[in-house]
Ligand SMILES: NC(=O)c1ccc[n+]([C@@H]2O[C@H](COP(=O)([O-])OP(=O)(O)OC[C@H]3O[C@@H](n4cnc5c(N)ncnc54)[C@H](O)[C@@H]3O)[C@@H](O)[C@H]2O)c1
């Protein structure tokens with residue numbers, strides 16, 4: 001019997017002046033990954049080559065680069081990074097500090113060159129997935145400021161993916177192991193976020209969360225739905241959104257057979273403690289930071305005594321798309337990018353999540 005064909009996971013480098021290239025080198029240095037998939041990097045050979053030198057200097061890793069034009073040309077063997085080269089970053093644009101004892105941060109930050117490249121990698125990987133040439137996509141961080149400087153007016157990957165895959169109903173999910181959250185709105189002002197708490201959108205998010213959990217292999221997802229206001233409004237004392245928008249959405253979802261154990265909006269200050277205690281498989285948060293803060297408090301651990309990040313862990317997944325997208329949940333880490341001192345944990349989590357979704361899709 002022949003061995004099953006391993007899925008191809010397309011990994012974008014993210015902003016070339018951010019931490020994506022070195023994190024990619026670190027994540028792909030783990031040979032065990034190749035037992036489960038064929039990782040294909042989409043980015044620039046210049047940035048990846050520099051990151052491989054940083055990885056050698058900082059962690060003593062010996063990886064070679066295989067520059068290819070199509071996924072079929074990849075070797076997909078441990079020790080070799082297969083990269084589809086979009087050839088957008090001239091080598092001289094990468095600040096080279098490899099002659100110093102410890103490589104320095106690039107210090108470039110958000111710029112049109114990095115934004116254009118990062119945007120192009122994302123569009124390319126979406127295209128490959130939509131054409132069925134790869135099985136899933138994983139993204140490193142882009143800078144929203146940089147892509148906008150380059151003239152691409154999107155507020156993040158989520159919106160780029162939705163647009164390029166023609167997906168009208170989608171939502172961002174963050175996950176840290178079994179703690180998962182989707183968001184009714186993401187990159188808008190807090191003022192606007194309150195206005196976006198509308199019955200139809202809340203109901204869509206509950207439905208997408210339910211399907212998203214099933215896509216992860218959870219057979220009967222239990223969903224917690226957060227309120228917007230303190231104490232979920234106390235029947236209108238502190239705001240009416242729970243009564244007028246959230247409860248009607250919950251009632252309709254319950255009528256469809258979706259499992260919302262509490263059958264009402266849960267006060268936002270305790271919903272995540274309950275989620276951690278195993279009450280739900282996923283929480284529907286009413287706005288970006290309601291969901292992001294608990295997830296990042298859990299995943300981003302700073303060592304006070306040694307003054308460095310001990311762990312930067314968690315995954316960002318776009319639910320509702322026709323293709324699979326998982327991502328790191330941190331940003332470009334400008335202050336560390338280029339030093340080789342960033343943690344690859346979140347990228348490793350994202351690759352694992354993508355693989356889990358590929359498996360569940362096959363079994364569905
Ligand atoms: N997934 C994404 O594409 C994504 C997510 C968040 C922010 N961003 C973008 O990133 C840029 C910077 O945002 P920010 O400063 O708010 O957040 P950030 O996550 O880049 O940085 C916050 C802190 O975490 C540290 N950090 C980040 N990644 C790390 C890693 N892998 N290992 C160790 N430490 C790490 C940074 O050094 C910094 O101290 C912005 O332009 C924003 O648009 C992108």
Ligand SMILES: O=C(O)[C@@H](O)[C@H](O)COP(=O)(O)O
Nearest residue numbers: 156157158159316327329330
């Ligand atoms: O803050 C976060 O981690 C996310 O909102 C982040 O900005 C990623 O957004 P996308 O690029 O995945 O849309």
